[in-house]
């Protein structure tokens with residue numbers, strides 16, 4: 585185990601602009617899931633009005649050519665019509681922006697809600713939805729919510745029928761890493777319409793820090809399973825990516841899939857990184873993580 589030794593920590597952006605992956609709106613702390621590795625643990629406090637006021641100001645001052653805005657929480661669909669106020673405001677100010685909505689997908693199991701959503705949320709949308717396993721028992725233990733597996737699956741299908749672009753997110757942890765190849769196979773058989781499968785490393789804060797011994801697995805342990813899963817997806821013509829895992833913790837064969845995914849304001853590098861040949865290619869680590877892999881090393 586290693587504790588953070590920063591040499592850089594950038595500020596969170598206060599202005600949306602073109603080409604920036606930091607353009608993120610946090611719109612509610614509430615959620616219907618209680619995921620064991622959640623880095624932003626939900627609360628029962630209704631903060632959606634306060635956040636709406638602040639976020640609308642941010643949208644109104646955004647550069648009009650901004651091409652990417654992420655909406656996250658909590659669970660964004662819980663704030664009902666306020667979500668559509670956000671979408672209208674973004675469309676008005678940044679007509680060409682792709683909106684990346686991070687949701688647990690459960691609300692879209694409701695056919696009426698999904699039809700209403702489709703009327704309000706037209707084009708340039710990507711929905712990022714987590715799938716924790718290929719079976720309900722594991723998925724619901726990780727999500728901390730009974731019935732969540734079938735609701736998420738139905739939600740995915742409803743969105744798929746409507747032609748939405750879907751990014752499936754598989755967060756790698758102790759409870760699911762050995763089944764990554766089975767999860768990949770399940771996706772190819774049951775969710776052939778998803779446009780990307782993103783395998784994600786943990787941000788060790790919030791519940792992930794609290795449940796550290798229950799969720800953390802060293803990348804060196806999951807690497808062979810991840811390699812098999814990605815190879816399988818590729819054979820089936822699926823796009824696969826790796827998020828939030830530094831190059832030095834991945835086998836070289838996985839480097840082409842590894843993205844510089846950590847937002848600038850959340851990204852840092854450790855002292856080891858200073859002399860690393862992969863510094864410019866690697867995603868670095870979360871400055872918000874309380875613990876890091878002890879295998880991080882300069883390449």
Ligand code: SF4
Pocket residue numbers: 830831832833853854856857858860861862863864866867868869880881882883
């Ligand atoms: S040591 Fe290199 S590969 Fe590892 S986190 Fe730092 S920059 Fe990335």
